[in-house]
Amino acid sequence: MALRPIAPLPAGARRRLVLQREFSRLLSPLAIPLIGIALRWVLGYRIEGLQDFRREYRRICLERNGPVMICANHLTMIDSVVIAWALGSPWWYFRHFRTLPWNIPERSIFAATPYMRVLVYALKCLPVERGGNRAEVTEVLTQLTHAVSNCEVALIFPEAGRSRTGRVNPDSAASGVGRIYRSIPDCRVVCVYLRGDHQDDYSDMPARGERFRGSISVAELKTDYRGLRASRDIAHQIAQRLAEMEQEYFDDRQ
Amino acid sequence: MDQTEIFEKVVKILTPYVKNQQALEGVSLATHILDDLKVNSARLVDVVLEFEDAFDIEIDDDDVDKVETVGNAVELIEAKIG
Numbered sequence: 492m493a494l495r496p497i498a499p500l501p502a503g504a505r506r507r508l509v510l511q512r513e514f515s516r517l518l519s520p521l522a523i524p525l526i527g528i529a530l531r532w533v534l535g536y537r538i539e540g541l542q543d544f545r546r547e548y549r550r551i552c553l554e555r556n557g558p559v560m561i562c563a564n565h566l567t568m569i570d571s572v573v574i575a576w577a578l579g580s581p582w583w584y585f586r587h588f589r590t591l592p593w594n595i596p597e598r599s600i601f602a603a604t605p606y607m608r609v610l611v612y613a614l615k616c617l618p619v620e621r622g623g624n625r626a627e628v629t630e631v632l633t634q635l636t637h638a639v640s641n642c643e644v645a646l647i648f649p650e651a652g653r654s655r656t657g658r659v660n661p662d663s664a665a666s667g668v669g670r671i672y673r674s675i676p677d678c679r680v681v682c683v684y685l686r687g688d689h690q691d692d693y694s695d696m697p698a699r700g701e702r703f704r705g706s707i708s709v710a711e712l713k714t715d716y717r718g719l720r721a722s723r724d725i726a727h728q729i730a731q732r733l734a735e736m737e738q739e740y741f742d743d744r745q
Numbered sequence: 746m747d748q749t750e751i752f753e754k755v756v757k758i759l760t761p762y763v764k765n766q767q768a769l770e771g772v773s774l775a776t777h778i779l780d781d782l783k784v785n786s787a788r789l790v791d792v793v794l795e796f797e798d799a800f801d802i803e804i805d806d807d808d809v810d811k812v813e814t815v816g817n818a819v820e821l822i823e824a825k826i827g
Contacts, residue, residue: 498807622779622786625810651787665787670806719790719797719806 498629498674500637508634511612512643516588518613523581523591530576535700538577538685547707548578551681552590558639558675561592562668562710562729563683564659564737565648566693568600572614573703574646574683592646593638595619595631621651632667640675647671649730653693659737664730669722672712672729680710680729684736704743706736746826751800751819758795759815762788774816796822 500508515522530536538544552559563574571594575584584591594611598618602608611618619631639645651665672678685705689698697703710732714724756772763769764783768776778784784792793809796802796818802825812818 625813628786629810663787666790667787673806718803719794719809722806723790723794 498633498636500633504630504634505637508638512588512615512638515591515613515615519588519591520581520585522613523584526572527576527581530573534697536573536576536697537702538573539702539704541577544577544705544707545579545583548590548681549583551679551707551709552587552644555679556642558642558678559590559644559681560639560668560672560675560678561644561646561681561683562649562733563646563685564733565650565653566657566686566690567653567697568695569697570648570685571596571646573697574685577685577703577705578683578707589643591615592644593617593635594646595635597621598623632671636671636674639671639678645671649726649733655693657690657692659730659734661727661730661734664723664726666719666722666726668729669725669727672725673722680712681707682710682729682732682736683707684733684740686737686740705740708732708736746800748819748823751822751826752815754799755796755815755818755822758799759784759792762792772815774814774819776815777813778815778818779813793818800826802826 561574563570571592575592579590592615594616596611596616596618598620601611601616602618617631617634619628635645647668649664649668650660651667654660672680683705685703687697687701687703689701710729712725712728714721716724752774759778759782760769762784765781768781776782778789779786789812790809793804793812797804800822802822804821804825808821812821
């Protein structure tokens with residue numbers, strides 16, 4: 492599969508990225524355990540097979556020190572937080588900070604106030620306005636691509652928004668995820684499917700006391716297409732893999 | 746193929762993706778595809794792929810980022826057709 496060359500990242504943007512990562516790393520020994528406590532003890536969330544999830548993620552990360560992109564289903568506004576919690580303990584992230592995923596949340600929701608902007612900045616988020624100024628969107632995606640190509644991990648929702656039907660729709664996959672994948676040599680895509688037992692549809696928050704179940708697997712991706720079609724095909728394959736994991740989730744529950 | 750023909754073909758391709766049908770009535774080269782026509786940004790690639798098929802051209806990934814208005818699309822296609 493032909494790679495598309497990674498767009499150059501201006502020196503200023505590169506410096507901002509490094510600064511944000513180090514700021515986040517500095518706060519992480521405090522922020523990550525606090526988030527874990529909030530999820531487990533304030534909101535009462537539990538993850539079925541938590542240790543298996545974390546073991547598999549550790550195995551993937553330690554197997555090879557290369558670029559990793561996590562692609563997940565998307566049902567609630569805090570999915571990225573729940574997924575990061577599912578994948579690693581505070582101690583793991585403290586020792587392997589690069590494996591704490593970068594996120595690209597919607598700016599108008601997650602960075603609406605100065606307080607939220609600081610919070611998302613500290614949590615390795617690069618807010619983006621979906622459908623907004625193309626140059627700004629491109630710069631954020633380029634920053635994310637550079638972070639991943641430097642062996643950091645990114646978390647992306649291929650559907651680009653919460654699944655409106657409550658189910659993964661491979662046809663709604665945005666080709667952006669394929670473009671990023673094709674820009675990063677040797678990038679592995681880790682598919683994560685996670686869903687609360689009471690999550691029938693999409694919502695803002697999972698139910699209080701929710702119990703999450705799911706699975707994690709490395710996707711094998713290949714395409715014979717070129718250019719835009721290759722990006723779209725890769726995005727479709729990733730979303731298709733998530734749809735299969737979703738089917739396994741529902742089959743297991745029956 | 747002249748600019749008018751390309752424009753008409755571009756608008757025809759865009760039509761099924763347009764959420765703001767009113768804006769479609771007054772569409773011009775200056776019409777913004779995302780802001781005015783309210784085409785979903787995630788679907789823009791599908792639109793561009795339809796341009797490729799309709800005009801028998803190949804458009805690079807990065808060229809998609811330059812397509813903001815109907816005029817941008819027409820210019821890009823004109824340049825590719827040569």
